[in-house]
Amino acid sequence: MGRYTGKSCRLITMMVLTSSFFLAEIVTGYTTHSVALIADSFHMLSDIISLVVGFIAVKVSLELGNVEGLKFQDLNLSEKQLGIR
Ligand SMILES: [Zn+2]
Numbered sequence: 001m002g003r004y005t006g007k008s009c010r011l012i013t014m015m016v017l018t019s020s021f022f023l024a025e026i027v028t029g030y031t032t033h034s035v036a037l038i039a040d041s042f043h044m045l046s047d048i049i050s051l052v053v054g055f056i057a058v059k060v061s062l063e064l065g066n067v068e069g070l071k072f073q074d075l076n077l078s079e080k081q082l083g084i085r
Contacts, residue, residue: 011055018047 004012022044029037 007058008055011051011058015048015051015055018044018051022048 022041025037025041025044028034029041
């Protein structure tokens, strides 16, 4: 398995695509004096920020999942111990 697989690979792909659209829109918006394109480019910038936050969340969750091999499924508590019968 590579370093970036699954969710992180999809997030990186979306970050690359969104960044290229951001750059294309802001350049075209300033050269053609289009306020709509400039406004949408900043919308794309906010999308990039949320994708970065999502990427960090995936990385942190993978780090926490590897702490001493502890996983939620490994707790092996019965329904009676949890009080949900
Ligand atoms: Zn958006």
